[in-house]
Amino acid sequence: MTATSTTRARPAWTDLPAPVRGAVEARLGATVTAWTSHDGGYSQGLASTLRTAQGSVFVKAVGPEHPHTVGLYREEARRAALLPLGVPTPRLLWSTEVPSTGDGPDGGWVTLAFETLPSRPPRTPWHDEELRAVLELAAGVAEHQVAPGLLPGFETELPTDRTGRLAAERPTGLATYDPWLAQHVDRLAALELDAPAAVTGSVLVHGDLRGDNALLVDAPAAVGGPRGLAVDWPNAARGAAFCDLVGMLPAVLLEGGPPPEEALRLRPLPAGTDKDAVTAYLVALTGYFVHSSLQPPPPGIPHVRAFQRAQGEVCVAWLRRRLGD
Incomplete structure (x- = not known):
């Protein structure tokens, strides 16, 4: 899927x-x-x-x-x-x-x-020039400063307690993931405590940027190739500049793109991004996807749990590599 x-x-x-x-x-x-x-x-x-x-x-x-x-x-x-x-x-x-x-x-x-603009969805599996355009879109969104109080802080929008809940509840479904997750869930829950501070910032965060929330406006390679447009903004917030780039990468892999580390070689994170902040954010994302995947499906969109499961698996593998385990 x-x-x-x-x-x-x-x-x-x-x-x-x-x-x-x-x-x-x-x-x-x-x-x-x-x-x-x-x-x-x-x-x-x-x-x-x-x-x-x-x-x-x-x-x-x-x-x-x-x-x-x-x-x-x-x-x-x-x-x-x-x-x-x-x-x-x-x-x-x-x-x-x-x-x-x-x-x-x-x-x-x-x-x-x-408004309608002359645009189209990105193709999947990803084409390199289209993936670069959407990665640049994520970075471009983060170039916009947001005044305090205009939008919610991303630290209040991001669920930052799901890894802790997995550690406390130990649901049976946890055993269906890589055993590394259950073995280290207490350590990860401790890292998750840093997630709210990690994602706090002053720039615009889309909060749910993926291929299906992006459009492309075609242009010749001579003038830079396709450029991206972001759609669907119910989660727009004020936060850290790396959030959208990091958050979209599990879905990129599932849509036929490269693994997260390789994608970040195409479009590196903003200069000065703290690697521990990225890890704390990734822990929160992992907990959210894994915990959500173990819940009953919401009415009308039963397939969302399988997508959350797949993203959770990508996040666990990525997190394990980041922590050197």
């Missing part, structure tokens, strides 16, 4: 309730005449390019039957509007909420509209 594989299709434009479609068309000021669904990723909501006589727009929408995703879309609407100028991403045009006619737990539908 790759990071962009899926076992379900997102709802199409015609699957949305008529009041939701009507509200979207009212905001667009035009009738939707055609649409293209984009079925990758790990959300249950609509993700479609809608076409009208006035042009195209990319719209995301989710209903109250998926309250967790409703919360994510609300956060994306809030945080995308706060991104610094110049961030390489399609611009948020508007967001709106449409009351539900049913008895949903969260009140209604959340819709977001973004």
Whole structure:
């Protein structure tokens, strides 16, 4: 399984309730005449390019039957509007909420509209020039300073207690991973205590940058080749400059790219990055993926646990090499 594989299709434009479609068309000021669904990723909501006589727009929408995703879309609407100028991403045009006619737990539908740009998803298995573009995208996002208080600190967004929970709970599923993890989980839990300080910083962090959260704008090699755009910003935060580069590398390997250490030779971490901070962050990522993979699947996206499992396995192997074990 790759990071962009899926076992379900997102709802199409015609699957949305008529009041939701009507509200979207009212905001667009035009009738939707055609649409293209984009079925990758790990959300249950609509993700479609809608076409009208006035042009195209990319719209995301989710209903109250998926309250967790409703919360994510609300956060994306809030945080995308706060991104610094110049961030390489399609611009948020508007967001709106449409009351539900049913008895949903969260009140209604959340819709977001973004500009469409001439772009495409990266190809997997990765092509070298496209991987470089997305690695440069991760580094480029981190070049944007974020004022204190504008976005949450990444140290409050990143789960930094999952390795500790694995050490305390010793779930039976832990034995299905490399035995090294169970043997060293107490040591790793101690290292995880440094993770909040490790990821604290002053620059923009996407927080979930992977191939399925990136687009490419093609350009000839003579002018630098393709350049990346980051999409899906519910986790946008203020943190350390290495976070997105490190965080995307387990998925890169699963998508047919090189191992993390080799990828970092293509695009090294920012100058001055503390290696112990990277290790502490990697411990937190490892704990998150492993612990999450052992939980029941969330409604509508059962395949996410297998992806978390695969990333957890990559993180364990990478962490073991970093610690010299």
